[in-house]
Amino acid sequence: MTKDTRKPPGEMKMPASFQQTPQLTCPRCGQSFAAEIWLIVDAAERPDLLEKIQAGTLHQIPCPHCQAEGQVDAPLLLYLPNSPLPGLGAPFGDDKGPGVRVLFSPAQQTTAEQDQEHARALVTRLRDSLGAAWQDDWLAGGLPGVPRPLLPLALREGLQAAQRKMQKAAVRGQPSAVGIDIPPELRPLLEEMAQLRRLSEMPRKIELCEQALRRIERENHPVLWAALQGELANALQQNPLGNRAENLEQAIFHYQQALEVLTRQAYPEDWARTQNNLATAYSDRIRGERAENLEQAIFHYQQALEVLTRQAYPEDWARTQNNLATAYSDRIRGERAENLEQAIFHYQQALEVLTRQAYPEDWARTQNNLANAYRNRIRGERAENLEQAIFHYQQALEVSTRQAYPVECRQTARNLGNLAFEQGNWELACAAYAEALLAQELLLRAASLRNSKEAELQEIAGLPARLAYAHLRLGNIENALAALESGRARLLGEALERSRRDLERLAEIGQGALLERYKAADAQVQTLQRLAVAENRPPGWLAQMEQAQAAWNAVIEEIRRLPGYETFLRSLTAEQIQAQAQDAPLVYLAATQHGGLALIVRGEGEPLAVELPDLTEKALRDQVEGPGEEWGGYLGAYFRWRALLREGTPDFVRDAARQAWFEALEAALRWLGEAVMAPVLNALETFLPPGGLLRLVPGGLLALLPLHAAILTVDRGPQTAAEPSTVHHPPSTYALDHYTFAYTPSAQALYHARAAAVRPADSLLAVDNPDGTLVFSEMEIAEARRHFPDHHHLPKAKATLQAVRQALPAHAVLHFSTHGWAGWGEGEASGLKLADGNLYLRNLFDLRLERARLAILSACESGLPGIELLEEVVSLPATMMQAGVPGVLGSLWAVNDLSTAMLIARFYENWRERGLDLPASLREAQRWLRDLFSDESKLAELEAQLPEAIANRFAAEQADAFYKIAALRDLAHPNYWAAFGFYGV
Numbered sequence: 001m002t003k004d005t006r007k008p009p010g011e012m013k014m015p016a017s018f019q020q021t022p023q024l025t026c027p028r029c030g031q032s033f034a035a036e037i038w039l040i041v042d043a044a045e046r047p048d049l050l051e052k053i054q055a056g057t058l059h060q061i062p063c064p065h066c067q068a069e070g071q072v073d074a075p076l077l078l079y080l081p082n083s084p085l086p087g088l089g090a091p092f093g094d095d096k097g098p099g100v101r102v103l104f105s106p107a108q109q110t111t112a113e114q115d116q117e118h119a120r121a122l123v124t125r126l127r128d129s130l131g132a133a134w135q136d137d138w139l140a141g142g143l144p145g146v147p148r149p150l151l152p153l154a155l156r157e158g159l160q161a162a163q164r165k166m167q168k169a170a171v172r173g174q175p176s177a178v179g180i181d182i183p184p185e186l187r188p189l190l191e192e193m194a195q196l197r198r199l200s201e202m203p204r205k206i207e208l209c210e211q212a213l214r215r216i217e218r219e220n221h222p223v224l225w226a227a228l229q230g231e232l233a234n235a236l237q238q239n240p241l242g243n244r245a246e247n248l249e250q251a252i253f254h255y256q257q258a259l260e261v262l263t264r265q266a267y268p269e270d271w272a273r274t275q276n277n278l279a280t281a282y283s284d285r286i287r288g289e290r291a292e293n294l295e296q297a298i299f300h301y302q303q304a305l306e307v308l309t310r311q312a313y314p315e316d317w318a319r320t321q322n323n324l325a326t327a328y329s330d331r332i333r334g335e336r337a338e339n340l341e342q343a344i345f346h347y348q349q350a351l352e353v354l355t356r357q358a359y360p361e362d363w364a365r366t367q368n369n370l371a372n373a374y375r376n377r378i379r380g381e382r383a384e385n386l387e388q389a390i391f392h393y394q395q396a397l398e399v400s401t402r403q404a405y406p407v408e409c410r411q412t413a414r415n416l417g418n419l420a421f422e423q424g425n426w427e428l429a430c431a432a433y434a435e436a437l438l439a440q441e442l443l444l445r446a447a448s449l450r451n452s453k454e455a456e457l458q459e460i461a462g463l464p465a466r467l468a469y470a471h472l473r474l475g476n477i478e479n480a481l482a483a484l485e486s487g488r489a490r491l492l493g494e495a496l497e498r499s500r501r502d503l504e505r506l507a508e509i510g511q512g513a514l515l516e517r518y519k520a521a522d523a524q525v526q527t528l529q530r531l532a533v534a535e536n537r538p539p540g541w542l543a544q545m546e547q548a549q550a551a552w553n554a555v556i557e558e559i560r561r562l563p564g565y566e567t568f569l570r571s572l573t574a575e576q577i578q579a580q581a582q583d584a585p586l587v588y589l590a591a592t593q594h595g596g597l598a599l600i601v602r603g604e605g606e607p608l609a610v611e612l613p614d615l616t617e618k619a620l621r622d623q624v625e626g627p628g629e630e631w632g633g634y635l636g637a638y639f640r641w642r643a644l645l646r647e648g649t650p651d652f653v654r655d656a657a658r659q660a661w662f663e664a665l666e667a668a669l670r671w672l673g674e675a676v677m678a679p680v681l682n683a684l685e686t687f688l689p690p691g692g693l694l695r696l697v698p699g700g701l702l703a704l705l706p707l708h709a710a711i712l713t714v715d716r717g718p719q720t721a722a723e724p725s726t727v728h729h730p731p732s733t734y735a736l737d738h739y740t741f742a743y744t745p746s747a748q749a750l751y752h753a754r755a756a757a758v759r760p761a762d763s764l765l766a767v768d769n770p771d772g773t774l775v776f777s778e779m780e781i782a783e784a785r786r787h788f789p790d791h792h793h794l795p796k797a798k799a800t801l802q803a804v805r806q807a808l809p810a811h812a813v814l815h816f817s818t819h820g821w822a823g824w825g826e827g828e829a830s831g832l833k834l835a836d837g838n839l840y841l842r843n844l845f846d847l848r849l850e851r852a853r854l855a856i857l858s859a860c861e862s863g864l865p866g867i868e869l870l871e872e873v874v875s876l877p878a879t880m881m882q883a884g885v886p887g888v889l890g891s892l893w894a895v896n897d898l899s900t901a902m903l904i905a906r907f908y909e910n911w912r913e914r915g916l917d918l919p920a921s922l923r924e925a926q927r928w929l930r931d932l933f934s935d936e937s938k939l940a941e942l943e944a945q946l947p948e949a950i951a952n953r954f955a956a957e958q959a960d961a962f963y964k965i966a967a968l969r970d971l972a973h974p975n976y977w978a979a980f981g982f983y984g985v
Contacts, residue, residue: 007034016042016079016129017049018122024072026063035061037072040126042079050772053078055314057358067226075115076105076148077122081133085159100159101138102126104145112563119143120977128202130866156312157269175843182224186212200452203242218261226261229254230274230547237281238468240455245286252281264307272307275300276320298327309352318353321346322366329373332403337378344373344444356399364399365891367392368412369694377417391426402439407827410439414463421466422593426473433467436460444490445553450845454869460618461871461921463487463591465699469597472609478574481599481607484588486571488697488746489873495882496752497569499848506559514558521552528663572776577601577747579755582697585688586747587680589707590699598680601747602687610683614675617700623671624701634705642894665974669734672710676702681712684739692977693740693919695750700870706892707922708741709734709978734974736926742919742982745873745881750985757985763854764788765811770799770818770835776901777817783905784815800836812853814885817904820876827866827874832859841876854918855880855888857905863890863981887918891979899976903929916968919982929977 018040025032038058043050052058055798084099102123106115123143127134182190189212196205209232218225233254236247252635255278262270278301283295301324325346331339345368346928354362377385392418400408417432440460447453464487471480506515525548528541534742536546551787559565567573572580578601596615600608613983626632631639641661644654655935684694696707713733735741744750765783769777778795785791792807794800801817808814816832818871823829827843857863857876865875877888889907891900903925971977 003530016040016126017046017645018125018129024061026066026068026070031063031065033064035072037061038072038078039075040122040129040762041788042081043083044081047084052156053447053930056149056152059356059576062357064869067288073107073109075107075110075118075122076151077107077119077126078103078151079126079130083197085154092336100144101135103154104143105148105151106145107500108148113219115145122783126144145719153269155289163196163778169625173202183216183221184762185215186224192532197231199238199240200663202235202271206232206239208544212551214960222261223267226258226270229258230262230915232278233258233281237277237284237830248281248285252278252285254342254830255281263293264947266550268307269313272313275304276316276323277306279304279327280323283323283330289829294327294901296322298331300343301361306493314353316358318350318359319362322354322362322369325350326371329369329376329936339377340377344370346379347373359584360399361405364396364405364412367396367402371396371412377416386419386423390416391431393419401440402435406439410443410459413439414460417463417466421470424473424594427848428469430467430472430474430476430479433483434472435464436463437467446549450491457490457872458869460487461869462592464871467586468590469504469592470593472597477599477607477609480597480609481574481577481588481601482571484590484599484697484699485577485747488699489749489871489878490571491872492745492878492882493571493715494569496749506562509562511562514555518555518559521548521555525552552884553570567577572751573746574607576751578603578607580747580750583741584693584695585684586695586697586744586750587684588697589615589676589680589702591615591617591702593617596620598671598674598683599678600683608683611915612676612679619675620701623668623702631937634664634668637661638893645894653668655807660976662973666711669711669974669978670703670707672707673712673735677707677710678712681735681738688739691740693742693917695742697744697745697746701867703865703870703873704867704892706978706981707972708926708981712738725768734978738922740919740923743877744984745878749878749881753881753985756820756884756886757853759812759851759853762788763811763851764791764815765804765807765812766791766793767799767804767816767818767832768793768795770794770833772796772797773819774817774895774897780817780901780904781815783812783901784856784908786812787908797835799834801834802840804834804839808847809849809851812851814852814855815858816856816860816862817901820857820862822861822864822893823866823874824864825866825868827869827872830864830866830874830876832857832876839880841874843959844879844883849880849884850887852880852883853887855885856904857888857890858900858906859891860894861891863888863892863979863983881984885984887984889922889980889982889983893975893979894982895979896976899929899971900970902979918985922980922982926977930972930974932971935973 016476017038019036019038021034021036023032038049041049041058043054051379052447058076060069061072061076062069078104080101083105104119106118110118141376144159146159148205160473189208193208196202196208209228211230213232216225216228233251236251236254239247243282250701254273258274259271260280261267262274264271269615279297282293282300283297301320304320305317305324307313308320310317325343328339328346329343330417350366351363351370354366356363356955374385374392374647377390379860392413395415396412397409399405400412402409413432413436414669417429417436419656420426420428420432437460437729440456443456448454464483468480468483473484479746503515503518506518525545525574528545528548532918556569559568560570567576577586582603583602586605588599588601590597591612593616596612598610600614601612602608621627622633624634626636630636637657638661641657645655663888684692687695698705698707711732711734744753764784764787766781768781781793781795785793792811793802794807819833821831823831823841831838831840831843833839855877857880860875865873865878875890877890880888906925906928907921910916910924911918914921937972
């Protein structure tokens with residue numbers, strides 16, 4: 001007979017573990033459900049719950065309706081009857097002494113008072129349930145507490161490991177339940193550091209870390225010192241300001257400093273995580289040999305993985321596997337095929353822990369990375385690899401939605417679109433690119449400062465052109481047009497929309513209060529932006545900016561609901577774009593991997609699509625920048641010539657560089673004629689009469705080139721500086737011999753320019769040779785003043801920054817005859833030289849020029865956009881248009897003083913005396929200058945005018961320069977006449 005060992009009812013022990021079952025509401029599906037929330041866990045009684053605590057999933061609750069999982073924020077009291085943790089003074093594994101049998105882990109979103117109340121209630125309940133088994137000695141030293149994220153660490157390595165971790169957490173200002181010896185003078189610094197998490201706040205975090213490190217000694221607070229070194233390195237690695245290369249060098253140094261204290265023997269976990277961070281810094285490193293940096297990254301990731309094992313640190317192990325995989329994917333040394341196999345292996349390893357259910361964000365990011373590796377894979381069947389890549393991109397997008405993770409959504413959708421585009425899968429490309437652009441809109445709306453908006457726009461460079469090409473392949477020409485316009489000059493369009501004149505009409509339709517709210521919200525945003533740009537942020541600036549941005553967005557949505565304002569601060573629709581082509585066709589030009597396209601928008605009818613198969617991204621880049629890593633092609637020859645213009649360069653060296661530039665310019669113009677302009681002009685001939693006006697919207701590197709001077713036929717061979725064309729060699733035919741050209745950043749910019757184009761051109765501001773080095777500026781400005789009785793002349797030393805800024809708003813024609821330069825790497829650094837300083841492009845953003853009709857930027861490189869963000873057209877003409885000037889003349893290279901003076905003088909004559917419109921005036925002046933010395937009738941006309949218009953104003957130096965050039969008869973080369981373009985209306 002089996003013995004019954006059950007205790008009688010009076011002797012049965014009450015369960016120590018305790019749960020509550022509240023009603024929860026799922027944030028994803030909105031459904032309510034009952035959930036078990038464990039508040040007390042007896043580790044011996046419920047080892048299954050202990051395993052969940054160790055995995056960090058005890059309070060991770062799935063929704064029974066949609067399967068979405070989320071963490072419930074609740075306190076926890078852990079009872080360890082059989083395996084107590086050693087106390088803070090004992091090493092891990094020491095079984096002597098009572099140890100820690102009761103451990104409290106507070107909720108994460110509660111106050112200290114609430115935590116104390118929760119702890120008292122749970123301890124009381126556990127004492128009652130244990131009865132005689134309870135011992136008051138367990139709490140003789142107080143109730144030990146560990147923050148929830150560190151509870152698995154405490155159970156795994158003991159309270160001392162958790163204490164070290166909390167000391168490092170204190171550097172971030174995170175609350176700690178275990179007492180930490182933090183010097184009182186550091187606490188304010190650490191508390192402020194805790195609030196600094198955004199990239200824009202890293203400079204301040206660096207400052208605080210450096211202050212804290214100056215106030216403590218390594219010998220007295222070694223762990224805190226090392227933690228600060230690590231935090232400083234992290235902030236430097238993320239710092240958006242300063243020199244990126246130097247920031248990374250400093251980050252590497254401070255990680256290495258931290259590792260001198262955080263050794264593998266004493267602090268294995270911290271050592272391993274710092275190894276991981278150091279590896280990431282080497283992976284991003286700019287200085288040094290790229291191949292060696294990646295080897296260092298791989299080494300340090302592998303070092304980290306020796307401690308961060310899957311069994312002990314599954315989450316860290318998985319993330320480091322992902323990082324190691326990325327380093328292998330980028331690796332230069334070794335066999336490329338094997339490196340990619342290693343990358344795929346380590347990504348797959350990471351995904352075994354980073355599951356969709358437990359770590360959805362990491363899972364999606366790793367899926368994207370794995371897709372990249374399959375896309376580049378060499379081994380295996382190519383078609384299968386690409387299918388795998390598409391599958392993993394699509395998997396990632398199931399979690400990385402634009403609403404939840406817009407940055408990751410944009411990146412993954414862009415990657416998927418690029419893969420589909422390469423394969424000619426046009427439908428998938430359109431869908432993926434459209435998703436990327438929708439995510440981009442959310443990110444742009446969230447960005448507060450111009451530089452952050454530019455950084456967001458850089459992420460989709462080239463995408464609108466590829467989307468347009470894919471739409472064309474599917475026959476969706478209107479969608480293609482909308483895509484191209486949406487990718488053009490977004491920040492210029494936003495600035496123009498924010499000050500559009502029909503906003504005042506809101507008051508007339510009973511929306512005056514809405515108008516005032518918009519003005520107030522816009523003024524607040526701009527005020528805060530100016531404070532940030534001036535590096536004068538007040539306390540609480542970030543919160544103020546977020547609040548102001550939210551108010552601004554809300555008002556904009558209200559305005560968009562009104563008839564006529566649906567596209568306020570949005571790109572124009574296809575119908576609105578067509579409205580801008582009523583007086584002249586708009587021609588969008590773009591290059592892609594598969595070839596280029598031209599979309600010709602007419603005032604009526606469907607846009608015409610012209611395929612440009614020779615206009616590939618590679619062909620365009622080779623022509624403009626050269627095929628190698630060093631500057632070559634058009635820009636390489638130009639940069640070398642420009643660099644040798646300085647005094648002291650031997651004549652033969654300068655002449656050789658000039659000859660090379662002349663030849664490179666001609667080569668680019670011939671290629672432009674064949675690959676781009678000939679097919680476009682052939683299409684235009686079907687409806688546009690000879691000499692008719694068209695407006696170009698060039699994309700990418702095309703914006704750097706004089707499309708109006710593309711060579712269509714070459715009858716005389718290459719022109720040279722020493723042996724220019726003469727009358728017995730027929731001239732080449734250029735694009736402007738067929739039509740009149742103007743340029744515009746976008747249809748939206750054109751829309752805003754039209755309203756200002758009706759202004760009278762009745763006064764002139766003449767900025768004349770501020771530094772006194774331009775020989776022919778006086779002649780040029782004299783010609784300009786001759787046409788304007790009402791003029792304000794600022795010659796030489798009088799052309800100061802203050803005088804010019806004060807005079808700009810009061811005049812209709814703004815003529816700058818000075819030196820200029822392009823901000824090649826930074827468009828906002830473009831500028832014009834004045835007597836006492838430089839007028840930079842960035843200084844023009846806040847200008848409002850309500851009287852201006854035309855700006856003539858008679859200076860070098862005054863029409864060039866910065867090449868770092870070409871689609872944004874960050875140039876002096878575009879910024880002048882933003883300030884309210886509807887028409888601008890600007891140049892694309894360093895122009896000759898004499899030929900420029902002659903060209904501008906002829907332009908004024910055509911416009912003010914012959915009655916030609918602005919684009920036609922420039923076209924005729926360019927053709928006149930080009931043909932001047934090869935057409936005896938034009939030369940005779942000039943000579944007849946010299947005594948009256950020019951010769952009597954020549955100083956001896958001017959006359960000498962003029963007659964030297966006239967003797968060479970070399971103004972026919974495009975270098976002398978083709979640089980200037982007309983922008984706007």
